[in-house]
Amino acid sequence: xxxxxxxxxxxxxxxxxxxxxxxxxxxxxxxxxxxxxxxxxxxxxxxxxxxxxxxxxxxxxxxxxxxxxxxxxxxxxxxxxxxxxxxxxxx
Amino acid sequence: xxxxxxxxxxxxxxxxxxxxxxxxxxxxxxxxxxxxxxxxxxxxxxxxxxxxxxxxxxxxxxxxxxxxxxxxxxxxxxxxxxxxxxxxxxxxxxxxxxxxxxxxxxxxxxxxxxxxxxxxxxxxxxxxxxxxxxxxxxxxxxxxxxxxxxxxxxxxxxxxxxxxxxxxxxxxxxxxxxxxxxxxxxxxxxxxxxxxxxxxxxxxxxxxxxxxxxxxxxxxxxxxxxxxxxxxxxxxxxxxxxxxxxxxxxxxxxxxxxxxxxxxxxxxxxxxxxxxxxxxxxxxxxxxxxxxxxxxxxxxxxxxxxxxxxxxxxxxxxxxxxxxxxxxxxxxxxxxxxxxxxxxxxxxxxxxxxxxxxxxxxxxxxxxxxxxxxxxxxxxxxxxxxxxxxxxxxxxxxxxxxxxxxxxxxxxxxxxxxxxxxxxxxxxxxxxxxxxxxxxxxxxxxxxxxxxxxxxxxxxxxxxxxxxxxxxxxxxxxxxxxxxxxxxxxxxxxxxxxxxxxxxxxxxxxxxxxxxxxxxxxxxxxxxxxxxxxxxxxxxxxxxxxxxxxxxxxxxxxxxxxxxxxxxxxxxxxxxxxxxxxxxxxxxxxxxxxxxxxxxxxxxxxxxxxxxxxxxxxxxxxxxx
Numbered sequence: 001x002x003x004x005x006x007x008x009x010x011x012x013x014x015x016x017x018x019x020x021x022x023x024x025x026x027x028x029x030x031x032x033x034x035x036x037x038x039x040x041x042x043x044x045x046x047x048x049x050x051x052x053x054x055x056x057x058x059x060x061x062x063x064x065x066x067x068x069x070x071x072x073x074x075x076x077x078x079x080x081x082x083x084x085x086x087x088x089x090x091x
Numbered sequence: 092x093x094x095x096x097x098x099x100x101x102x103x104x105x106x107x108x109x110x111x112x113x114x115x116x117x118x119x120x121x122x123x124x125x126x127x128x129x130x131x132x133x134x135x136x137x138x139x140x141x142x143x144x145x146x147x148x149x150x151x152x153x154x155x156x157x158x159x160x161x162x163x164x165x166x167x168x169x170x171x172x173x174x175x176x177x178x179x180x181x182x183x184x185x186x187x188x189x190x191x192x193x194x195x196x197x198x199x200x201x202x203x204x205x206x207x208x209x210x211x212x213x214x215x216x217x218x219x220x221x222x223x224x225x226x227x228x229x230x231x232x233x234x235x236x237x238x239x240x241x242x243x244x245x246x247x248x249x250x251x252x253x254x255x256x257x258x259x260x261x262x263x264x265x266x267x268x269x270x271x272x273x274x275x276x277x278x279x280x281x282x283x284x285x286x287x288x289x290x291x292x293x294x295x296x297x298x299x300x301x302x303x304x305x306x307x308x309x310x311x312x313x314x315x316x317x318x319x320x321x322x323x324x325x326x327x328x329x330x331x332x333x334x335x336x337x338x339x340x341x342x343x344x345x346x347x348x349x350x351x352x353x354x355x356x357x358x359x360x361x362x363x364x365x366x367x368x369x370x371x372x373x374x375x376x377x378x379x380x381x382x383x384x385x386x387x388x389x390x391x392x393x394x395x396x397x398x399x400x401x402x403x404x405x406x407x408x409x410x411x412x413x414x415x416x417x418x419x420x421x422x423x424x425x426x427x428x429x430x431x432x433x434x435x436x437x438x439x440x441x442x443x444x445x446x447x448x449x450x451x452x453x454x455x456x457x458x459x460x461x462x463x464x465x466x467x468x469x470x471x472x473x474x475x476x477x478x479x480x481x482x483x484x485x486x487x488x489x490x491x492x493x494x495x496x497x498x499x500x501x502x503x504x505x506x507x508x509x510x511x512x513x514x515x516x517x518x519x520x521x522x523x524x525x526x527x528x529x530x531x532x533x534x535x536x537x538x539x540x541x542x543x544x545x546x547x548x549x550x551x552x553x554x555x556x557x558x559x560x561x562x563x564x565x566x567x568x569x570x571x572x573x574x575x576x577x578x579x580x581x582x583x584x585x586x587x588x589x590x591x592x593x594x595x596x597x598x599x600x601x602x603x604x605x606x607x608x609x610x611x612x613x614x615x616x617x618x619x620x621x622x623x624x625x626x627x628x629x630x631x632x633x634x635x636x637x638x639x640x641x642x643x644x645x646x647x648x649x650x651x652x653x654x655x656x657x658x659x660x661x662x663x664x665x666x667x668x669x670x671x672x673x674x675x676x677x678x679x680x681x682x683x684x685x686x687x688x689x690x691x692x693x694x695x696x697x698x699x700x701x702x703x704x705x706x707x708x709x710x711x712x713x714x715x716x
Binding site: 031032033036038039040041042043044045046048049050051056057058059060061062064065067069071072073074075076077078080081 | 158
C-alpha cells in the first residue's frame with residue numbers, strides 16, 4: 001500500500017484532482033476568520049473529508065482566488081483560506 | 092377582518108442561494124406578491140398569495156437564501172428566525188418547503204436535514220428537474236424521500252404546469268393539519284455540520300446516479316470567461332458595451348418622449364388659461380416631469396443588462412475576476428455585486444451589501460457605493476455631454492460622447508477605489524478581511540418573463556419616484572423661480588426678481604471658483620433630493636427665463652450660455668457630489684445611525700468641490716473659459 005502525500009489545496013495548481021483528506025485549520029493562519037468559524041464555513045460549502053476536489057481556475061494576480069469543484073458544486077475562495085483544506089491526489 | 096384571510100396557512104420557501112427559489116416563488120404567486128421590509132431591518136420581505144387546486148388560500152413567504160440556519164448576516168438571521176417562528180411580527184410557518192436545485196443537491200440536502208430538526212412540517216421541492224434530466228442526473232424520488240425522511244416532489248418553475256405536483260402535495264400536506272413538534276435545532280458546531288454533510292452524502296449516494304460532472308456548457312464558457320487575462324478583458328468589454336448601449340440605443344426613444352412633452356407643452360401654451368396657471372402647467376409640470384421621464388429608456392436598458400448578467404450566473408464570475416483587484420483597494424470581492432448594482436442606483440446597491448458578512452467590509456462598501464455612477468446621474472451627464480461634446484468619432488469607431496461618458500464612469504470607479512483604500516487604512520488599519528467564499532452557479536438561460544418582470548418593477552419604481560418626490564420638487568422649483576412676480580413695468584427677465592435668483596446669487600461666492608452661475612446653484616439645491624431633478628430644474632429655470640420657445644431646447648441654450656469650463660466642472664461635481672437624500676436615508680437605515688451619513692456627506696462634498704474646482708481652473712488655463 002502506497003502512502004499518498006497530502007498537500008494544502010491552497011498550494012495546488014490548476015488541474016489538480018484529488019480528494020479531501022482533512023481540514024487542518026492550523027495550516028491557514030492568515031485566514032480572515034477564527035479557525036472554528038472558518039472550519040464551519042468550509043463544511044457548509046461542502047469541504048468535507050472524502051469529497052472529490054478539482055482546481056478549475058485561478059485569478060490573474062498571484063493565482064488568486066481559485067475556483068474549486070467540490071463534489072458537484074463549484075466554489076470560489078482565496079488560497080489563504082484553502083490552505084486549511086488538506087488534499088491527496090488519490091482518486 | 093376576514094377570518095378566511097386571517098387564517099391562511101403560511102408556507103415558507105427556504106433554500107441555498109441560486110437554487111431557483113425566487114423563480115419558483117414567481118411561478119407560484121405570479122403578480123399576487125408584495126415586496127416590503129421586515130420591521131426594523133432592511134431585509135426584503137417577499138410575500139405572495141395563492142389558491143391551491145383544492146381551493147385553499149395560502150400565504151407564501153420567500154426567505155433569503157442560505158446554506159445553514161446558523162445565521163451570519165442580517166438576511167440569514169431573518170431566515171433562521173422566520174423558520175423557528177421567532178419573528179415577533181410574523182406568523183410562524185405552517186409548512187417549510189426546502190427548495191433545491193435538482194442538479195446541485197448536495198448542500199441542499201444538508202440544509203434539509205437541519206430544517207427537519209426544527210420540528211415543523213417540512214417538504215422538499217426539487218426544482219429545475221428538466222435541467223438535471225438533460226444532464227443525465229437520475230434521481231430516485233422514492234428512495235430520496237425514504238432516506239431523507241421528508242416528502243419530496245419535483246417542479247419546473249419555468250414551465251407552465253411545472254408546479255402542479257407541488258401544488259397538489261401542498262394541498263395534501265396542509266389538509267393533514269400537522270402540528271409543529273418541539274424544535275431540536277441548535278446552532279451546529281463543526282462536528283455537527285460535518286455529521287450532517289456525511290449523512291447528506293449517504294442519502295445522495297442512495298438516491299442519485301450521477302458522476303458529479305461539471306455542466307459541459309458551463310465548463311466551456313468558464314474556460315473563456317474565467318481565463319485569468321481573457322476573462323478580465325471580456326468583463327471590461329461587457330461593461331463598455333453596456334454603457335455604449337445605455338447612451339446609443341436609448342436615443343431614438345428619448346427623442347420621441349422629449350418631442351411628446353414639447354408637443355404637450357405647446358398645446359398647453361395655447362390654452363385659454365390665466366398666465367400663472369399656464370406657466371405652472373407648462374414650465375413647472377410638463378417641462379419638469381418630462382425632462383426626467385425622458386431618461387426612462389436608459390434606466391430600462393441598464394437594469395436589463397444588470398438583471399440579465401445576474402440571471403445568466405455571470406455576476407458571481409465577475410466577483411471572482413474582480414476579487415483581487417478590489418482586494419487591493421481594501422474591498423471584498425463580494426462588494427462587486429453591490430457596487431455594480433450601484434451603477435443603476437446606490438439604494439439597491441447599498442441594500443445589497445447585506446451579502447457581505449463582515450461589518451467593516453460592509454461599511455467600506457456602503458461608504459463608496461454612492462460614488463459609482465448611478466442612473467440618476469445619466470440625465471445630467473447626457474444633457475451636458477450632448478450640449479458640449481461634439482458628436483464625432485475618434486479612432487474611427489468610438490463615439491466621442493460615449494467615450495466621455497465612459498470616462499465619467501471610470502472617474503467614479505477610481506474615486507471609489509481610492510476612498511475605500513484610504514478608509515481601510517485610516518478607519519480599520521487591518522489587512523486580513525472577511526474571506527471570499529462564493530458558489531459559482533452553473534450558467535442558465537435567463538427566462539424572458541422573469542427578466543421582463545424585474546425590469547418592469549424597476550421602471551415602475553422610477554416612474555413612481557418621478558411622480559412623487561421629483562414632481563413635488565419640480566413644483567417647488569417652479570414656485571421659487573416664479574415668485575415674487577416682477578413689478579409692473581419691469582424690463583428684465585421675470586426670473587431675475589424671483590426667490591430662486593436670490594438664493595442662487597447668495598451662494599455664488601462659494602461656487603464662483605467652480606465656474607457655476609446662479610442658475611446652476613438654483614438647480615443644485617433641489618438636486619439634493621434626487622440628482623436627476625437638477626436637469627428638470629435647469630429646464631424650468633431657463634424655460635421661465637427665456638420664455639415660450641425654450642422648453643424643448645435646454646441643451647442648446649446651455650451651450651450658448653455656459654463656457655465649456657463650467658460644463659466640465661459641473662460634470663466633475665456630479666461624479667462625486669452627495670446629491671441624493673434617499674441614498675443618505677438608506678445609509679442611515681443600513682448603518683443604524685447618523686454618523687456614517689455625516690461621514691459620507693462631508694467626504695463626498697469635499698471631493699466634489701475639489702474636483703469641480705480643479706476641472707474649472709485647469710480648463711480655463713487651457714482656454715476653455
